[in-house]
Amino acid sequence: MTKILHLSDTHLGNRQYGSDTRRDDFTRAFEAAIDQALEENVDAVIHTGDLFHRRTPSLPIVTDCIEILRELADEDIPFYGIVGNHDRKMDQQWLDLIRETGTAQRLDQTPTMVNDDVALYGIDAVTKPAWHAADFTLEEPPNPDAFRLLGMHQLFEPLVPEFYADHDLTEVLERVGIDIDALALGDYHKTESRIVDDVPAWYAGSTERCATDEIEPRTVSLLEIEDGDLERRELEIDTREFESIRIEFDDNDSHGYARDELDRHQLDGKVAIVTLTGERTPVTSSDVYDIAIDKGAAVCKVDDSRGRRQLDLDGGPQGDIQSADKLIEEKLADQNLSDIATDVEARVRTDDDLAQTAIDDTMEALIKDAQADAFDERDTKPDLDEADTEVSEE
Ligand SMILES: [Mn+2]
Structure with a gap:
């Protein structure tokens, strides 16, 4: 086996x-x-x-x-x-x-x-x-x-x-x-x-x-x-637990309210993901962060969506920042670009190590290679020995 x-x-x-x-x-x-x-x-x-x-x-x-x-x-x-x-x-x-x-x-x-x-x-x-x-x-x-x-x-x-x-x-x-x-x-x-x-x-x-x-x-x-x-x-795999918490604020809800809401969750050693919705109040997202950490969360992320009620955030398919490259690649796929154009684009966009000053030289070399391939600029000189033989025969 x-x-x-x-x-x-x-x-x-x-x-x-x-x-x-x-x-x-x-x-x-x-x-x-x-x-x-x-x-x-x-x-x-x-x-x-x-x-x-x-x-x-x-x-x-x-x-x-x-x-x-x-x-x-x-x-x-x-x-x-x-x-x-x-x-x-x-x-x-x-x-x-x-x-x-x-x-x-x-x-x-x-x-x-x-x-x-x-x-x-x-x-x-x-x-x-x-x-x-x-x-x-x-x-x-x-x-x-x-x-x-x-x-x-x-x-x-x-x-x-x-x-x-x-x-x-x-x-x-x-x-x-x-x-x-x-x-x-x-x-x-x-x-x-x-x-x-x-x-x-x-x-x-x-x-x-x-x-x-x-x-x-x-x-x-x-x-x-x-x-x-x-x-x-x-x-x-044993990984750190996440705890998602949503706190809905009314106009007059204060720090005590945020603290009470977080109290209803066991945060010890967890990643606390806190979403704030409802009305804007004097309680800041940084206050909520401090309370969560104070209550034992190992890591805390606060998304403050207060005052944005008209947006339906859970509606359509959700994009994510990590897919920026993917979106670009999807658009490129529709363009019918040549291999060399794709290669040049990818180098400029994704090669973190390509210094700004080296872009010109790198691109020139790439494009020259592609030209050589495309127009078959291999050694096309006639074989001299053969040519000589032919001349002497005449
Ligand atoms: Mn992955």
């Missing part, structure tokens, strides 16, 4: 609500997931993207990550990853750097074998503009009977609700070119599973709550594969 732990969307370095406590929580959740892998003595761990929250994680976060991965490496348990949309860089990836420390490897479209019985594949997050032209072809495994598991980082229907999904999963099953037996997915933070065209597919879910609507317990997936059969179990 082959045992694999699947985790995803660890978002290391996420200083949620501007809180160092929350940043440490994300590291702890990752460590708890890796502890599960050690406890279950798995044969391999796969991570389906968004290992880091940002493209430029801080050095201490990268160091912490390597230290945690080292615990696996010490037990000879390989850690395989793909790159997500949050931590994607243009050329070299963070996983490439971590690979140099011997604690992680990247999955690709060639098989990575576990115990000769399981072939692992991975496809990094594909942007919307690049989706149509992307090559998803997978190489056949050396052992044709091997169980084929593909990891991806995308929002797929039918697992993800239609208004939120980017693509249909059946399309991927057609484009990989070989039969696959299972799809381990990342990007969607809820734990979700479905059988699509006879292939089990699931999202492991994030290991910490990146948003207040991520209510359910966080999980990782333990896979047990034997004789071509897959069994998947969801293991819960």
Whole structure:
């Protein structure tokens, strides 16, 4: 039997609500997931993207990550990853750097074998503009009977609700070119599973709550594969609790009222998410924050919606700031841009390390390369020896 732990969307370095406590929580959740892998003595761990929250994680976060991965490496348990949309860089990836420390490897479209019985594949997050032209072809495994598991980082229907999904999963099953037996997915933070065209597919879910609507317990997936059969179990990760509180104010409600309302909740060590509605009063959001912390909340976030009653905030689909890149990519996908235009756009928009002063040179080099490719400016001079021979024959 082959045992694999699947985790995803660890978002290391996420200083949620501007809180160092929350940043440490994300590291702890990752460590708890890796502890599960050690406890279950798995044969391999796969991570389906968004290992880091940002493209430029801080050095201490990268160091912490390597230290945690080292615990696996010490037990000879390989850690395989793909790159997500949050931590994607243009050329070299963070996983490439971590690979140099011997604690992680990247999955690709060639098989990575576990115990000769399981072939692992991975496809990094594909942007919307690049989706149509992307090559998803997978190489056949050396052992044709091997169980084929593909990891991806995308929002797929039918697992993800239609208004939120980017693509249909059946399309991927057609484009990989070989039969696959299972799809381990990342990007969607809820734990979700479905059988699509006879292939089990699931999202492991994030290991910490990146948003207040991520209510359910966080999980990782333990896979047990034997004789071509897959069994998947969801293991819960112990994470900090969230407490959502709504306080409705009348004109004359004061600090005492806010205090009484918060008193009705057990906040000790929790993340308190407090929404203020109703009338504007002398009680400020900062007062409410102080009261919540005073009552033992480890972290507090106050949303002051008072005086905005005419807005139906729960009405339509909710956007979120993290999806700005996604919105841009959706618009770009409609533009029918060339590969080079997409590449230039992506570098300007997403390559944090590209210095302002280097943009001109980088773009010029990119565009020259593309021109050379497009107009086939390879060495087209005639072969001199041949020409000479021809002349002498005449
Ligand atoms: Mn994510």
